[in-house]
Amino acid sequence: MREDYVQYETGNVGPADASKAPRYSGFATFARLPQQEFVDRADIAVVGAPFDSGVSYRPGTRFGPAHIRQSSRLLRPYNPAADVSPFAEAQVVDAGDIAINPFDISDAVKSVEETADALRKDGTRLVMIGGDHTIALPNLRSLHKDHGEITVIHFDAHLDTWDTYFDAPITHGTPFRRASEEGLIDKEHSLHVGIRGPLYDRSDLRDDERLGFAIISTVEIENEGVERAIERMLQRVGDGPIYLSIDIDVLDPAHAPGTGTPEAGGMTSRELLRMIRALSIKNLVGAEVVEVSPAYDHAEITGIAAAHVAYECISAMAIGLRDRK
Numbered sequence: 001m002r003e004d005y006v007q008y009e010t011g012n013v014g015p016a017d018a019s020k021a022p023r024y025s026g027f028a029t030f031a032r033l034p035q036q037e038f039v040d041r042a043d044i045a046v047v048g049a050p051f052d053s054g055v056s057y058r059p060g061t062r063f064g065p066a067h068i069r070q071s072s073r074l075l076r077p078y079n080p081a082a083d084v085s086p087f088a089e090a091q092v093v094d095a096g097d098i099a100i101n102p103f104d105i106s107d108a109v110k111s112v113e114e115t116a117d118a119l120r121k122d123g124t125r126l127v128m129i130g131g132d133h134t135i136a137l138p139n140l141r142s143l144h145k146d147h148g149e150i151t152v153i154h155f156d157a158h159l160d161t162w163d164t165y166f167d168a169p170i171t172h173g174t175p176f177r178r179a180s181e182e183g184l185i186d187k188e189h190s191l192h193v194g195i196r197g198p199l200y201d202r203s204d205l206r207d208d209e210r211l212g213f214a215i216i217s218t219v220e221i222e223n224e225g226v227e228r229a230i231e232r233m234l235q236r237v238g239d240g241p242i243y244l245s246i247d248i249d250v251l252d253p254a255h256a257p258g259t260g261t262p263e264a265g266g267m268t269s270r271e272l273l274r275m276i277r278a279l280s281i282k283n284l285v286g287a288e289v290v291e292v293s294p295a296y297d298h299a300e301i302t303g304i305a306a307a308h309v310a311y312e313c314i315s316a317m318a319i320g321l322r323d324r325k
Protein backbone atom coordinates (compact mmCIF):
# COMPACT_ATOMS: atom_id res chain seq x y z
CA MET A 1 0.00 0.00 0.00
CA ARG A 2 1.33 3.45 -0.85
CA GLU A 3 1.09 6.07 1.85
CA ASP A 4 -0.77 9.35 1.43
CA TYR A 5 2.00 11.81 0.78
CA VAL A 6 1.50 15.48 1.53
CA GLN A 7 0.97 17.40 -1.73
CA TYR A 8 2.19 20.98 -1.42
CA GLU A 9 0.93 23.93 -3.47
CA THR A 10 4.50 24.33 -4.68
CA GLY A 11 4.02 21.05 -6.56
CA ASN A 12 6.44 19.26 -4.24
CA VAL A 13 5.57 15.91 -2.71
CA GLY A 14 6.13 15.84 1.04
CA PRO A 15 6.30 13.11 3.68
CA ALA A 16 3.66 10.46 4.31
CA ASP A 17 0.88 12.26 6.19
CA ALA A 18 1.07 11.27 9.88
CA SER A 19 -2.62 12.09 10.34
CA LYS A 20 -3.57 9.45 7.74
CA ALA A 21 -0.98 6.71 8.33
CA PRO A 22 0.64 6.46 11.77
CA ARG A 23 4.24 7.57 11.66
CA TYR A 24 5.42 4.27 13.12
CA SER A 25 3.89 2.38 10.17
CA GLY A 26 5.30 1.78 6.72
CA PHE A 27 8.84 1.47 5.40
CA ALA A 28 11.33 3.79 7.05
CA THR A 29 12.45 6.42 4.58
CA PHE A 30 14.16 9.51 5.98
CA ALA A 31 11.45 11.66 7.66
CA ARG A 32 8.88 9.46 5.81
CA LEU A 33 9.75 11.28 2.61
CA PRO A 34 8.86 9.74 -0.74
CA GLN A 35 11.38 7.43 -2.33
CA GLN A 36 13.16 8.96 -5.27
CA GLU A 37 11.24 6.71 -7.71
CA PHE A 38 7.90 8.27 -6.70
CA VAL A 39 8.75 11.76 -7.95
CA ASP A 40 10.22 13.02 -11.18
CA ARG A 41 12.84 15.41 -9.79
CA ALA A 42 14.66 16.21 -6.57
CA ASP A 43 16.30 19.36 -5.24
CA ILE A 44 17.74 17.46 -2.27
CA ALA A 45 18.19 13.70 -1.85
CA VAL A 46 19.00 11.84 1.33
CA VAL A 47 21.13 8.80 0.48
CA GLY A 48 22.50 6.10 2.74
CA ALA A 49 26.11 4.89 2.70
CA PRO A 50 26.12 1.70 4.79
CA PHE A 51 29.86 1.19 5.17
CA ASP A 52 32.24 0.66 8.09
CA SER A 53 35.32 -0.99 6.64
CA GLY A 54 37.37 2.17 7.28
CA VAL A 55 37.10 2.29 11.06
CA SER A 56 39.98 2.17 13.55
CA TYR A 57 38.02 1.22 16.67
CA ARG A 58 34.40 0.14 17.26
CA PRO A 59 32.60 -1.00 14.09
CA GLY A 60 28.90 -0.91 13.21
CA THR A 61 28.28 2.24 11.16
CA ARG A 62 27.18 -0.01 8.30
CA PHE A 63 23.89 -0.06 10.19
CA GLY A 64 23.85 3.73 10.57
CA PRO A 65 21.58 4.64 7.62
CA ALA A 66 18.80 2.24 8.67
CA HIS A 67 19.01 3.48 12.27
CA ILE A 68 18.90 7.16 11.32
CA ARG A 69 15.88 6.55 9.08
CA GLN A 70 14.09 4.67 11.86
CA SER A 71 14.93 7.50 14.30
CA SER A 72 13.64 10.14 11.85
CA ARG A 73 9.97 9.10 11.82
CA LEU A 74 8.90 11.83 14.22
CA LEU A 75 10.39 14.76 12.28
CA ARG A 76 7.65 17.21 11.33
CA PRO A 77 7.55 19.29 8.15
CA TYR A 78 7.87 22.82 9.60
CA ASN A 79 11.13 23.95 11.24
CA PRO A 80 10.22 26.90 13.48
CA ALA A 81 13.79 27.69 14.62
CA ALA A 82 14.78 28.28 11.00
CA ASP A 83 11.29 29.38 9.89
CA VAL A 84 11.21 27.07 6.90
CA SER A 85 9.08 24.18 5.60
CA PRO A 86 11.96 22.47 3.85
CA PHE A 87 9.90 19.77 2.14
CA ALA A 88 7.43 22.33 0.73
CA GLU A 89 10.12 24.70 -0.49
CA ALA A 90 12.34 22.01 -1.96
CA GLN A 91 11.56 18.59 -3.37
CA VAL A 92 13.33 16.32 -0.92
CA VAL A 93 13.48 12.54 -1.46
CA ASP A 94 15.07 9.45 -0.01
CA ALA A 95 17.28 7.87 -2.67
CA GLY A 96 17.89 4.65 -0.72
CA ASP A 97 21.27 3.11 0.02
CA ILE A 98 24.39 2.81 -2.10
CA ALA A 99 25.51 -0.80 -2.63
CA ILE A 100 29.02 -0.60 -1.17
CA ASN A 101 31.66 -3.32 -1.18
CA PRO A 102 32.55 -4.12 2.48
CA PHE A 103 35.69 -6.08 1.50
CA ASP A 104 37.54 -3.59 -0.70
CA ILE A 105 37.91 0.05 0.36
CA SER A 106 39.11 1.26 -3.07
CA ASP A 107 36.09 -0.25 -4.71
CA ALA A 108 33.85 1.14 -1.96
CA VAL A 109 34.99 4.73 -2.42
CA LYS A 110 34.68 4.32 -6.19
CA SER A 111 31.04 3.30 -5.93
CA VAL A 112 30.24 6.15 -3.52
CA GLU A 113 31.81 8.63 -5.94
CA GLU A 114 30.00 7.16 -8.96
CA THR A 115 26.64 7.14 -7.20
CA ALA A 116 27.15 10.71 -5.98
CA ASP A 117 27.99 11.77 -9.56
CA ALA A 118 24.86 10.07 -10.89
CA LEU A 119 22.51 11.43 -8.21
CA ARG A 120 23.89 14.97 -8.53
CA LYS A 121 23.70 14.96 -12.36
CA ASP A 122 20.68 17.29 -12.59
CA GLY A 123 21.77 19.59 -9.77
CA THR A 124 20.33 17.54 -6.90
CA ARG A 125 22.12 18.25 -3.61
CA LEU A 126 22.94 15.24 -1.46
CA VAL A 127 22.69 14.71 2.27
CA MET A 128 24.54 11.43 2.75
CA ILE A 129 23.92 9.44 5.92
CA GLY A 130 26.76 7.10 6.86
CA GLY A 131 28.54 5.07 7.25
CA ASP A 132 32.01 5.88 8.56
CA HIS A 133 33.93 9.05 7.76
CA THR A 134 35.83 7.46 4.86
CA ILE A 135 32.93 8.49 2.61
CA ALA A 136 33.94 12.17 2.84
CA LEU A 137 36.72 11.48 0.32
CA PRO A 138 34.55 10.16 -2.55
CA ASN A 139 31.96 12.87 -1.83
CA LEU A 140 34.61 15.57 -2.20
CA ARG A 141 36.02 13.90 -5.31
CA SER A 142 32.56 14.00 -6.84
CA LEU A 143 31.83 17.63 -5.88
CA HIS A 144 35.22 18.84 -7.06
CA LYS A 145 34.31 17.86 -10.63
CA ASP A 146 31.48 20.41 -10.62
CA HIS A 147 32.65 23.06 -8.18
CA GLY A 148 36.46 23.03 -8.13
CA GLU A 149 38.02 23.55 -4.71
CA ILE A 150 35.40 23.09 -2.00
CA THR A 151 35.27 24.78 1.39
CA VAL A 152 34.87 22.02 3.97
CA ILE A 153 33.17 22.78 7.27
CA HIS A 154 33.93 19.72 9.32
CA PHE A 155 32.20 19.15 12.67
CA ASP A 156 34.10 16.41 14.51
CA ALA A 157 35.94 15.56 17.71
CA HIS A 158 38.75 14.38 15.42
CA LEU A 159 40.93 16.07 12.82
CA ASP A 160 40.67 13.19 10.32
CA THR A 161 43.78 14.57 8.61
CA TRP A 162 46.00 11.72 9.78
CA ASP A 163 48.18 9.94 7.23
CA THR A 164 47.76 6.14 7.39
CA TYR A 165 46.67 3.33 9.69
CA PHE A 166 48.52 0.02 9.15
CA ASP A 167 49.78 1.72 5.95
CA ALA A 168 46.20 2.04 4.69
CA PRO A 169 45.76 5.49 3.12
CA ILE A 170 41.96 5.53 2.91
CA THR A 171 40.32 5.15 6.34
CA HIS A 172 37.92 7.12 8.50
CA GLY A 173 40.84 8.97 10.12
CA THR A 174 42.41 10.16 6.86
CA PRO A 175 39.82 11.50 4.36
CA PHE A 176 40.71 15.18 4.70
CA ARG A 177 44.46 14.63 4.29
CA ARG A 178 43.82 12.74 1.05
CA ALA A 179 41.34 15.39 -0.09
CA SER A 180 43.84 18.16 0.62
CA GLU A 181 46.67 16.31 -1.15
CA GLU A 182 44.40 15.79 -4.18
CA GLY A 183 43.64 19.53 -4.34
CA LEU A 184 39.94 19.02 -3.66
CA ILE A 185 39.55 21.51 -0.82
CA ASP A 186 39.86 25.26 -0.47
CA LYS A 187 42.75 25.62 1.94
CA GLU A 188 42.03 29.26 2.71
CA HIS A 189 38.50 28.67 3.98
CA SER A 190 38.16 25.15 5.38
CA LEU A 191 37.50 24.63 9.06
CA HIS A 192 37.09 22.01 11.78
CA VAL A 193 34.61 22.68 14.57
CA GLY A 194 34.36 20.75 17.85
CA ILE A 195 37.90 19.33 17.92
CA ARG A 196 38.97 17.97 21.30
CA GLY A 197 40.68 15.13 23.05
CA PRO A 198 44.11 13.55 22.91
CA LEU A 199 46.15 13.54 19.71
CA TYR A 200 49.11 11.38 18.73
CA ASP A 201 51.55 14.30 18.79
CA ARG A 202 51.69 18.10 18.67
CA SER A 203 52.75 17.76 15.03
CA ASP A 204 49.23 16.55 14.18
CA LEU A 205 48.12 20.17 14.56
CA ARG A 206 50.96 21.53 12.41
CA ASP A 207 50.17 19.00 9.67
CA ASP A 208 46.50 19.88 9.89
CA GLU A 209 47.17 23.59 9.43
CA ARG A 210 49.45 22.90 6.47
CA LEU A 211 46.70 20.77 4.92
CA GLY A 212 44.41 23.81 4.94
CA PHE A 213 42.24 23.74 8.04
CA ALA A 214 41.55 26.26 10.79
CA ILE A 215 40.12 24.97 14.08
CA ILE A 216 37.38 26.05 16.47
CA SER A 217 37.82 23.67 19.41
CA THR A 218 35.22 22.81 22.06
CA VAL A 219 37.38 24.62 24.63
CA GLU A 220 37.10 27.78 22.53
CA ILE A 221 33.34 27.32 22.13
CA GLU A 222 33.05 27.03 25.89
CA ASN A 223 35.24 30.05 26.54
CA GLU A 224 33.81 32.36 23.87
CA GLY A 225 30.23 31.13 23.55
CA VAL A 226 28.41 29.76 20.51
CA GLU A 227 27.52 33.16 19.04
CA ARG A 228 31.18 34.16 18.78
CA ALA A 229 32.03 30.71 17.37
CA ILE A 230 29.38 31.26 14.68
CA GLU A 231 30.87 34.66 13.83
CA ARG A 232 34.34 33.14 13.51
CA MET A 233 32.98 30.25 11.41
CA LEU A 234 31.20 32.60 9.00
CA GLN A 235 34.31 34.80 8.69
CA ARG A 236 36.56 31.86 7.92
CA VAL A 237 34.39 30.11 5.33
CA GLY A 238 33.77 32.96 2.88
CA ASP A 239 31.30 32.68 0.00
CA GLY A 240 32.44 29.70 -2.06
CA PRO A 241 30.69 26.33 -2.35
CA ILE A 242 30.59 24.59 1.03
CA TYR A 243 30.56 20.90 1.94
CA LEU A 244 29.25 20.27 5.42
CA SER A 245 30.75 17.13 6.94
CA ILE A 246 29.28 16.22 10.32
CA ASP A 247 30.74 13.37 12.37
CA ILE A 248 28.18 12.64 15.08
CA ASP A 249 31.03 12.18 17.57
CA VAL A 250 31.36 15.99 17.58
CA LEU A 251 28.56 15.68 20.14
CA ASP A 252 29.39 14.73 23.69
CA PRO A 253 28.92 10.99 24.31
CA ALA A 254 25.99 12.02 26.55
CA HIS A 255 24.28 13.34 23.40
CA ALA A 256 25.57 10.67 21.02
CA PRO A 257 26.77 7.47 22.69
CA GLY A 258 26.22 5.38 19.56
CA THR A 259 29.46 6.01 17.75
CA GLY A 260 32.78 4.29 17.19
CA THR A 261 35.42 6.65 18.62
CA PRO A 262 33.72 8.67 21.38
CA GLU A 263 35.55 11.52 23.14
CA ALA A 264 34.42 13.26 26.35
CA GLY A 265 33.84 17.00 26.52
CA GLY A 266 31.84 17.49 23.34
CA MET A 267 29.17 19.82 22.01
CA THR A 268 25.51 19.59 22.90
CA SER A 269 23.03 18.83 20.13
CA ARG A 270 21.49 22.27 20.76
CA GLU A 271 24.84 23.96 20.02
CA LEU A 272 25.41 21.90 16.90
CA LEU A 273 21.92 22.54 15.49
CA ARG A 274 22.36 26.27 16.08
CA MET A 275 25.69 26.35 14.26
CA ILE A 276 24.26 24.48 11.26
CA ARG A 277 21.27 26.85 11.19
CA ALA A 278 23.64 29.79 10.83
CA LEU A 279 24.88 28.34 7.54
CA SER A 280 21.60 28.84 5.66
CA ILE A 281 23.05 32.09 4.30
CA LYS A 282 25.86 30.15 2.63
CA ASN A 283 26.01 28.00 -0.52
CA LEU A 284 25.79 24.46 0.87
CA VAL A 285 26.42 22.16 -2.08
CA GLY A 286 26.29 18.95 -0.04
CA ALA A 287 26.34 17.46 3.44
CA GLU A 288 27.00 14.20 5.23
CA VAL A 289 26.18 12.90 8.70
CA VAL A 290 28.51 10.05 9.58
CA GLU A 291 29.74 7.68 12.29
CA VAL A 292 26.41 6.58 13.80
CA SER A 293 26.94 3.06 15.15
CA PRO A 294 23.57 1.79 16.45
CA ALA A 295 24.89 -1.14 18.50
CA TYR A 296 26.32 1.40 20.97
CA ASP A 297 23.19 3.55 20.98
CA HIS A 298 20.48 3.62 23.65
CA ALA A 299 16.85 4.65 23.20
CA GLU A 300 17.72 6.08 19.74
CA ILE A 301 19.61 8.98 21.41
CA THR A 302 22.25 9.07 18.69
CA GLY A 303 19.83 8.18 15.90
CA ILE A 304 17.51 11.03 16.87
CA ALA A 305 20.41 13.48 17.13
CA ALA A 306 21.63 12.44 13.67
CA ALA A 307 18.11 12.68 12.21
CA HIS A 308 17.68 16.22 13.57
CA VAL A 309 21.15 17.20 12.36
CA ALA A 310 20.31 15.95 8.84
CA TYR A 311 16.95 17.78 9.00
CA GLU A 312 18.74 21.00 9.98
CA CYS A 313 21.13 20.54 7.03
CA ILE A 314 18.16 20.07 4.69
CA SER A 315 16.49 23.16 6.17
CA ALA A 316 19.61 25.27 5.66
CA MET A 317 19.95 24.01 2.08
CA ALA A 318 16.27 24.69 1.34
CA ILE A 319 16.65 28.29 2.57
CA GLY A 320 19.84 28.66 0.52
CA LEU A 321 18.05 27.38 -2.59
CA ARG A 322 15.42 30.16 -2.35
CA ASP A 323 17.76 32.69 -3.89
CA ARG A 324 19.42 30.30 -6.28
CA LYS A 325 16.37 28.91 -8.11
Ligand SMILES: N=C(N)NCCCC(=O)O
Residues within 6 Å of the ligand: 056, 057, 133, 158, 160, 172, 173, 247, 249, 261, 291
Ligand atom coordinates in the same frame (compact mmCIF):
# COMPACT_ATOMS: atom_id res chain seq x y z
N1 LIG B 1 35.69 9.08 13.93
C1 LIG B 1 36.55 9.40 13.01
N2 LIG B 1 36.16 9.84 11.85
N3 LIG B 1 37.89 9.27 13.17
C2 LIG B 1 38.46 8.77 14.31
C3 LIG B 1 39.87 8.29 14.12
C4 LIG B 1 40.44 8.15 15.48
C5 LIG B 1 41.68 7.30 15.64
O1 LIG B 1 41.59 6.09 15.47
O2 LIG B 1 42.70 7.86 15.97
Ligand SMILES: [Zn+2]
Residues within 6 Å of the ligand: 156, 157, 158, 247, 249, 250, 261, 291
Ligand atom coordinates in the same frame (compact mmCIF):
# COMPACT_ATOMS: atom_id res chain seq x y z
ZN1 LIG C 1 35.19 11.75 14.86
Ligand SMILES: [Zn+2]
Residues within 6 Å of the ligand: 133, 156, 158, 160, 172, 247, 291
Ligand atom coordinates in the same frame (compact mmCIF):
# COMPACT_ATOMS: atom_id res chain seq x y z
ZN1 LIG D 1 35.41 11.84 11.71
